[in-house]
Amino acid sequence: MSREGSVRRPACRLTAGRSESLEETVAEEVAIALVYNGISHAVMMATPCDLEDFAHGFSLTERIVERSSEIYDIEVEPVGRGIEVRLEIAAQRMAGLQQRRRSLAGRTGCGLCGVDSLEAALRSVAAVCDPQPVARLAIERAMAGLPEHQRINRVNGATHAAGWASADGTLVAVREDVGRHNALDKLAGALAQSGSAEPGGFVVVTSRCSYEMVQKAAAIGASAIAAVSAPTSLAIETAEQAGVALAAFVREGRLTVYAHAERIVA
Incomplete structure (x- = not known):
């Protein structure tokens, strides 16, 4: 175990009429x-x-x-x-x-x-205390900034990331893992120990958005969670109940808001 998130493993690349032995960097699990x-x-x-x-x-x-x-x-x-x-x-x-x-x-x-x-x-999720409006451009800025912080994924191409952004979209902390829930738990732990989860901040994730992702974002006190892929119906319902704005398909200058659209501002 490397503790760096990646290991080297032998592999074989096959193309038309030939094979090539090589070593590949893969995500450690x-x-x-x-x-x-x-x-x-x-x-x-x-x-x-x-x-x-x-x-x-x-x-x-x-x-x-x-x-x-x-x-x-x-x-x-x-x-x-x-x-x-x-x-x-x-x-x-x-x-x-x-x-x-x-x-x-x-x-x-x-x-x-x-x-x-x-x-x-399906335990109840406590509502976020005093959630703040979040700017669309801040969400786009935070999502666009994630790749720079994905040190492990740059090497192995197989890990998710969860980041905490301040109100202006500046990424304060990012954590990675092969499991999207694990990445968000790591982020929650880092924020709890550093005390850097300031009011008005939000979560961005490189995955789909499911119920438990919203539940964990609410536990951190996030005003919003923004995902690069789709949400589930239960994620939307949970976000509505918890007061967490939910945006998804955050890509290339666009996003879709599924819960609390009134708090995602231009």
Whole structure:
């Protein structure tokens, strides 16, 4: 495991009448176990970098803890072919976690695997406090700026990115992962630890926009989430309920707004 997000692997390129042996750079995908107070809670397939951010953000967006101060310690430890991320959290939150009796078995691109009831899968999303208008040009600026910050994707071409932009579209933080939900959790953790998620900021993602992406953006306090691809119907409904403006198909000087269009201003 490289911890840089990419590894070299042998491959064979086939063209008409010939074959060529070569080495290719590919995205690294590793089993990451999140262990709370000595008890394994979730195993996610993820890119093995920024794992403290990942664990921190996952804990917040999944409501395992209510605030960063309830996370006392995070340790990252390779174990066999995977990695354990061991967290010490407040006893009250650990008791709540045990009551939920959830066991997640995550796969790349899947944020709800292993949830054992409809109620758990479709939990209510708290509304964002005082969401601000977001300029269309700010969204376009932030999305256009993402490639410059996608260090891992430039090498392997296989990772998603999630970025936090200030009101004028300046990217404050960007995180990458093979899983779009993981990238957003990493971003949430980075923002929580740096305190840089200022009011009026918004999230941009290099993926489609599903329910859980909106849920995580709302947990960060984003005024909007903007995606390069399509939203789902449940993502739109959730964004409407949470007060998060939802824009999609942000490409080449255009975008489509699906929720709270009145807050995307020219």
